[in-house]
Amino acid sequence: MTADPRKYYVRDRPGQHHNYHQVNWRDRADITLFYFTRFPEDATEEELWFQFKQMGDVREIFIPKLRNKEGRKYGFERFNGVSDANRMERKLDNIIVGGLKLHANIPKYRRGKARQEQYVAKHVRQMEGENGKGRVATPPNVRRTYAEAVVSHTENRGQRRSTTSILALYGSSQSSVTLEIPKGMKKRYKDAWVGRLKRQEIFEQLDDELSWILGSKVAPKYLGDDMVLLLGLSDTKAKEMIMEEINNDTSMFYSMEKWNSELKPGNRLVWIQCWGIPLVAWSIKYIRKIVAAVGDLVEVDDDVDDMQRLDRARVLVRTPWRPTIQHSVTVQIDGDTHRVHLVEEN
Structure with a gap:
């Protein structure tokens, strides 16, 4: 399983990341994403990898801790070099895992030629000098409580007091500008929520997860550090996710709060x-x-x-x-x- 560095499990070892001037490998035209569910509760990503390897060139398997709307475990798999996605979908849908017939399909979200073209167009604009910023996968593979996160931030700030002072050595020019923002633009973010990721490296899978758990109306936007802006998330669903984390520790966010202009990434x-x-x-x-x-x-x-x-x-x-x-x-x-x-x- 270690022969190809891209044959990995998201939870087990670091994935392959590129800088934001490059199109992510998951969005290449030769990579195909499939959704699957209906498999044994104790099935692991490693065990399923061996099953899916018989169907083609598996590049990633990811099983979230959350469940779909029917209460079942589910996952995503990416294959390289699939010439006929519909045929592969039928093959996967007939796999038997632990006595259960797997259910697999091509996700209705995040697919289609238009999305690929958007990534390519964005990449071209960046290469031509525009200041577009792509997403990056993020921080440590560590689960922390809110209190631990606060303590860690305080300790790191004290440790770096001497190093951050080095920044004063670098000169820079400054200017100021006053902007009049229309109320309509401000209103868009008034009811948005901000979640703080437990494992920031899963952000590249965040769209896939939220599409199935919350629907396509919720749009996650990376703000920096461990912060994700959740546009379209209702207050009711946000509170459900907060209670899910408190009671079961199964949410992807260790904390959630309403967006306000004071919420800014510190790193x-x-x-x-x-x-x-x-x-x-x-x-x-x-x-x-x-x-x-x-x-x-x-x-x-x-x-x-x-x-x-x-x-x-x-x-x-x-x-x-x-x-x-x-x-x-x-x-x-x-x-x-x-x-x-x-x-x-x-």
Whole structure:
């Protein structure tokens, strides 16, 4: 299962991420998404992977903790190189898992040629110099209570007091502008909710989950850090999700609140390229220490995890530093001195 770095399970190991100037691999034309349900309660992603592998080139399997509207467990799978999606749908729909006939189909949400064209058009605009920002998958694979999150933020802020002062060394120009925002535009966000993700790396699957749990009218928008704006979410459903988290700990958000203009992300999520890491220090444990001066390590590129490239390590970092990060770290190993350069991707 480890031969191909993209044959992974979302819950078990880091996925493959790209910087926001690139179209995500999940949205490539040769990747096809299927929804499936009606399988044994104790079936794992690994076990289902072996079942689906017989049907084609599986690239991802994801089973949320939540259930669909019928109260059943469900999941999503992505295949590479499916020439006839309808034929594959019929094949999957006839699989028997643990004595149960699987139900599978092509999701009615997030499919069609128009969506692919939107991603390509957006990518072209960015390459031509527009300031569009795509989504990035995000923070640590750690479940925390709200109290723990607050304590962690306070501790990190104290630890970084000396490093963040370095920012004052970088000069920048400033200007000011006054904007008159029409009431109609403000009203759009008045009743919106903001959820804080437990596992920010699942944001790329968030659209899929919400489509089946809440319907297509709820539109998630990434705000930064662990914050997701939920447009179209009713107060009643929001309160149900809050109670679900309190009682069962099965919501994808560790907290939810109504949007207000004071809600702003305190950190950025950026891809950093680390040049010059000594070979003997090539492990996530040591890379985490090397980048600690600028922020918390969230994710690593597959090339880092599989050691496909050893000239540089590409990592996702949660940082309070403003753009653009260019920092060097002096690393001492057995009396030898090494210089590692950290450069933020544009």
